[in-house]
Amino acid sequence: MSDALLDIENLVVRFGAVQAVSDVTFEVRKSETLGLVGESGCGKSSTARAVMQLPRPTSGEVRLAGQNLVALKGSDLRQLRPKIQMIFQDPISSLNPRRTVLDIVSAPLEVVGKGSKAERKQIVHDMLEAVGLDPDLAMGRRPHEFSGGQCQRISIARALVLEPEVLICDEPVSALDVSVQAQILNLLQDMKERYGLTILFISHDLAVVKNISDRVAVMYLGKICEVAPSELLYKKPAHPYTVALLSAVPVPDPTAELKKVALIAGDLPSPTSPPSGCRFRTRCPYAQAKCAEDEPPLVELAPNHQVACHFPLIDN
Amino acid sequence: MTDGRTAAEEPYVLQVENLETRFSTEHGWLRAVDNVSFNLPKGKTIGVVGESGSGKSVLSRTIMGLLPSNARVNDDAKVIFEGKDLRQMSEAELRHIRGPEIAMVFQDPMSSLNPVMKIGKQIAESQIVHLGLSKKDARNNAIELLREVGIPLPEKRVDEYPHQLSGGMRQRVAIAIALACQPKLLIADEPTTALDVTVQAEILDLLQREQQDRHMTMILITHDLGVVAGRTDYVGVMYAGQIVEQADTKDLFQNMRMRYTEALLNSIPRLEDEPHKRLETVGGRPPDLVSPPPGCRFAPRCQYADEKCTEDEPPFGVGAGLTGHSFACWHPIQPAGGTR
Numbered sequence: 213m214s215d216a217l218l219d220i221e222n223l224v225v226r227f228g229a230v231q232a233v234s235d236v237t238f239e240v241r242k243s244e245t246l247g248l249v250g251e252s253g254c255g256k257s258s259t260a261r262a263v264m265q266l267p268r269p270t271s272g273e274v275r276l277a278g279q280n281l282v283a284l285k286g287s288d289l290r291q292l293r294p295k296i297q298m299i300f301q302d303p304i305s306s307l308n309p310r311r312t313v314l315d316i317v318s319a320p321l322e323v324v325g326k327g328s329k330a331e332r333k334q335i336v337h338d339m340l341e342a343v344g345l346d347p348d349l350a351m352g353r354r355p356h357e358f359s360g361g362q363c364q365r366i367s368i369a370r371a372l373v374l375e376p377e378v379l380i381c382d383e384p385v386s387a388l389d390v391s392v393q394a395q396i397l398n399l400l401q402d403m404k405e406r407y408g409l410t411i412l413f414i415s416h417d418l419a420v421v422k423n424i425s426d427r428v429a430v431m432y433l434g435k436i437c438e439v440a441p442s443e444l445l446y447k448k449p450a451h452p453y454t455v456a457l458l459s460a461v462p463v464p465d466p467t468a469e470l471k472k473v474a475l476i477a478g479d480l481p482s483p484t485s486p487p488s489g490c491r492f493r494t495r496c497p498y499a500q501a502k503c504a505e506d507e508p509p510l511v512e513l514a515p516n517h518q519v520a521c522h523f524p525l526i527d528n
Numbered sequence: 529m530t531d532g533r534t535a536a537e538e539p540y541v542l543q544v545e546n547l548e549t550r551f552s553t554e555h556g557w558l559r560a561v562d563n564v565s566f567n568l569p570k571g572k573t574i575g576v577v578g579e580s581g582s583g584k585s586v587l588s589r590t591i592m593g594l595l596p597s598n599a600r601v602n603d604d605a606k607v608i609f610e611g612k613d614l615r616q617m618s619e620a621e622l623r624h625i626r627g628p629e630i631a632m633v634f635q636d637p638m639s640s641l642n643p644v645m646k647i648g649k650q651i652a653e654s655q656i657v658h659l660g661l662s663k664k665d666a667r668n669n670a671i672e673l674l675r676e677v678g679i680p681l682p683e684k685r686v687d688e689y690p691h692q693l694s695g696g697m698r699q700r701v702a703i704a705i706a707l708a709c710q711p712k713l714l715i716a717d718e719p720t721t722a723l724d725v726t727v728q729a730e731i732l733d734l735l736q737r738e739q740q741d742r743h744m745t746m747i748l749i750t751h752d753l754g755v756v757a758g759r760t761d762y763v764g765v766m767y768a769g770q771i772v773e774q775a776d777t778k779d780l781f782q783n784m785r786m787r788y789t790e791a792l793l794n795s796i797p798r799l800e801d802e803p804h805k806r807l808e809t810v811g812g813r814p815p816d817l818v819s820p821p822p823g824c825r826f827a828p829r830c831q832y833a834d835e836k837c838t839e840d841e842p843p844f845g846v847g848a849g850l851t852g853h854s855f856a857c858w859h860p861i862q863p864a865g866g867t868r
Contacts, residue, residue, distance in 0.1 A: 251724045252695065359813065360580070389579045389751045394795035394807035401804060416724045423797035423805060442803045460729040462754030464796050466778045480694075 217242040217410045218263065218378055223272035225258045229484045232258035233269070234434035237510070240378070245404065245411040247425030247442065249418055249457065253480050255434040256414045260380050263412065264298055265289065276378070294324055297371035301383035303363035307355040307370075313340070314351040317370045324374065339369045342406070343399060361392035365399065372403060379403075380412045385420060397424055419461045422446055427516075430454050433480055433491040436510055440517040450513055450524035452496050490522065498523055541713055541745040542568040542591070545606040549583075549590045552598045556818045560586040560599075562769035568713075573739055573746040575756030575777065577792070578766035581814055584749045587766070588715045591747075592632060593622050610712070628658040631706035633735075635718040637698035641690040647674075647701045648686030654708050673704040677734060696727035700734065707738060714739065717749045732759055753793050757781065765789045768815050768825040771844070775853035783853065785860040788826045824858065832859045 216239035225233035233255040240246045248256045262269035265281055274281045276295060284292065297320075300306040307316055317336045321327060327335065333351075340347040343365040355363055364384060371379060381400065385393040401424065404411055415421050421428055422442045430438045430445075430453060438451040449455045481487055481494055490508050493499040502522050510520040549561040561583045568574055576584045589595055591607055593614060607614040614625065626632075634640040642650055651673055652666035661669065667686065674682035677700040690698055699719060706714060716735060720728035736759050739746045748760055756763050756777065764774040765786065773786040784790050794808035812829040815821050824842050827833040836858050844856040 251726055390753075391579055391751075391792060391795045391810050394797070395809045397797065398807055398809060401806070416726075418725070419797045419799050422799060422803055423801065423807065425803060446799055457726060458799065460725040461799055462725075462728070462732075462752065462757065464752075464754040464757050464781070464793055464798075466757045466781050468758065 215241045217277055218412070219273070219275040219278075220259075220263065221273045221275070223259065223262055223274065224270045225255070225262045226270040231434055231483055231486075233262060234486075235272075236431075236434070236436055238429050238436060238439060240410055240412055241427075243404075243408060243410055244426040245413055245424055247421035247428040248412060248414045248431060249416060249421050249428060250431035251416055251480055253433075253483070254431045255483075256431050257382050259431070260298070260382050260412065260414055263380060264296060294320070294374040295376050296378045296380065297374060297376040298380040298382065299364070299367045299371050299384050301386050303360055303367050303384075303387070304355060306367055307363055309355050312352055312354055313345075313366055316355075316366060317373055320370060320374050326374075335373060336369075339373050340366075342372075342403070343369045344395075345369070359392070360388055361395055364388065364392075364396050368396075368399065368403065372407060372409075375407065376409070378410045378412065380414075382414045383416070384413075386415065386417070393420070400424060417461065418446075418457050430457065433486055434483055435491055435520065436518075437492065437521065438517075438519045439510070444517055448517075448526075450517070450519040450526060451492075451521050452498055452525060453492050455525065456495075490520075498525075539570045540567045540608075541570045541610060543606065543608040544591065545608075546602065547587070547590060547605045547607065548602040549586050549595065550600050550602075551596075552600070553818065557600075558817045559769050559820065560817060561590060564769075564771055566764060566771065566774065568745055568747070570745055571743045572761040573736070573748060573759065575760035575763040576747060576749045576766060577751065577753055577756055577763060579751055579792075579814060581817075582766040583769040584766050585717055588632070588717050588747060588749055592626060592630060592715065593617075593619075594626075624658070627654045627711070628709035629711055630713045630715065631709070631711035633699070633702050633706050633714065633716040633719045635721050637695060637702045637722070638690065640702055641698060641705075643690055646687050646689060647693070651686075651701070651704050651708050654705065658709050669708070670704070673708060674701070677701070677704045677707075677738075678730070679704075695723055696731065699723060699727075699731055703731075703734060703738070707742070710742065711744065713745045713747070715747045715749070718751070719748075720755065721750070721752075728755075735759075752796070753789075754796055765792070768820060769817055770825065770856070772826070772857075773853075773855040775855075779853050783863040785853065785855040785863070786826075786857050787830050787832055787859075787861065790861060824856070834859070 218240040221237050223233055223236045236259060250256050263274050268282060276292060281289065281292065314336055317339060318332045321332045321335060337347040340350055345365055385396050388396060403409060413424050425442045428440060428442045428445045429436050430451060432453050438454050445454060449458055487494050489505050490503040493503040508520045508522045510518050513519045513524055545565050547561055547564045551558045551560055564587060578584045590601060605615055648667055648670045651670035655661045655666040655669055656663065671682045671686050674685055679685050679697060679700055720731050723731060748756060750756060760777050763777050763780045764771045767788050773789050791808060791810045797807060810829050815825050821828055823838040823840055827837040842856045842858045844854055846854050
């Protein structure tokens with residue numbers, strides 16, 4: 213665990229009766245991209261926000277380079293905040309429509325009191341250039357004058373202007389067309405290399421996650437069910453839920469056999485009363501009696517490959 | 529979408545001819561749909577693919593006659609549905625077409641459902657109005673429809689409101705509403721774009737099953753070539769208001785001719801690719817439709833474009849040796865055969 217930049221241990225997030233995140237433990241290693249995949253309502257965004265301490269988790273630890281953010285308060289936490297930045301799903305609603313791009317991107321610098329006004333403008337100028345916008349054209353304009361993809365570039369510029377160590381991306385391409393999605397994914401990869409970022413990338417689309425991630429964690433109803441390097445997860449998925457997610461990705465080839473979703477149809481069970489034992493058992497085609505009784509722990513199946521299942525699919 | 533045949537030879541459910549839809553804006557007339565023609569044979573599914581702003585949704589709304597007041601459609605345009613020109617119909621006549629004959633499923637099920645009306649009533653409404661069913665029969669039909677679209681406990685769900693359902697379930701309800709009067713043509717406008725991939729697969733399976741069981745004709749509008757791949761008979765690719773390539777789905781993917789279609793396909797991340805593989809992107813942005821560039825509209829973004837492309841507009845026509853495969857390009861990809 214020595215190379216972990218971000219250590220999340222026994223994280224619990226509760227909103228009233230709803231336990232959105234139930235005892236989740238994982239690490240994000242320095243300079244890697246960890247993909248966090250799951251359906252709507254599985255707790256992936258709540259996990260991301262708990263890492264940001266917005267709001268703080270109900271219990272558990274979030275350690276950034278060994279320092280537990282949950283225990284920090286006031287100015288101590290504020291000093292660390294520039295190190296973790298976040299971008300969101302809807303780029304248009306996450307930008308203030310009444311402010312210019314210059315105001316938006318320089319706001320984080322003002323908050324931490326960095327540089328003079330002229331210096332800040334120069335930093336913003338360089339940052340906009342880095343994310344592929346023409347600074348002289350963009351700085352004086354307001355968000356509504358840009359397309360969704362360009363707004364996401366502005367969001368990325370705002371997140372990176374403080375030179376964070378960790379960038380959390382919460383479904384950053386879900387609202388975009390495939391052609392624009394490709395541009396943003398390439399940009400994030402470039403930014404990661406250029407600024408040495410560590411990325412926690414959240415999405416419901418395994419094909420997108422595989423493209424950007426070094427490792428992938430699959431989440432279901434507030435729990436992690438499988439963690440593996442992205443190539444391995446695709447080649448040897450061990451959790452039935454991972455297999456179902458993989459089979460749901462549309463293949464742009466009409467000659468490919470349409471793989472039917474191997475799920476028992478239905479929605480995610482309510483997180484207010486999750487199923488006993490394994491939480492996935494109500495939709496799992498392989499569920500047996502044991503699955504209703506004991507909760508499967510997340511165990512190492514092979515080096516670097518963890519799975520939480522009583523009957524992992526090890527043959528495929 | 530097939531060309532070169534007359535209605536007498538094959539029963540077309542829908543024939544669109546020379547359709548142009550323009551919007552009046554403060555900068556001038558915006559040509560959202562420009563000279564679009566196609567024919568839909570009965571019982572087939574057609575995919576319409578394009579980026580945001582390519583005109584695919586405006587096309588479907590023009591067919592339905594659901595345009596805002598600042599829109600104008602050219603007088604010589606024809607939208608012939610089962611032999612009748614919808615463009616010549618009055619609003620009152622159209623009201624008997626929308627719903628019972630042509631139904632639509634929209635992208636966002638939350639905003640297309642009425643939040644203060646029970647879902648059973650929303651499904652029953654059109655059956656009472658158009659089919660003259662009694663309230664009781666319509667309610668029973670609604671329960672059956674909910675069961676058919678895969679909603680568990682339909683007897684209970686029928687009395688719930690949209691906010692009590694998940695996004696996927698709401699889209700199933702929207703599909704049930706669309707199917708309520710047994711339409712002949714179903715237009716699904718980005719029906720899964722707002723949904724998770726697992727739910728997307730389920731909804732697409734459902735649409736495909738209903739289309740086959742009911743021998744409906746379907747137009748599936750999407751920005752994702754992956755969605756149309758295994759689920760449509762024909763595909764039309766739209767760019768800047770025009771259909772730039774159309775073919776039998778298998779033929780389109782195997783013998784792609786347009787550089788734009790290829791670029792769209794290559795921008796999709798694929799599961800079988802190595803992590804961190806650089807995705808191909810189309811540089812630039814779609815053109816301004818108030819004053820589109822002369823020549824080919826894709827030329828400013830196309831790496832193969834030359835002088836001819838920026839001067840003359842390529843005609844949309846059938847390529848040599850490929851029956852029914854039409855495209856508009858001066859320098860098309862040479863058909864090599866094989867996939868991809």
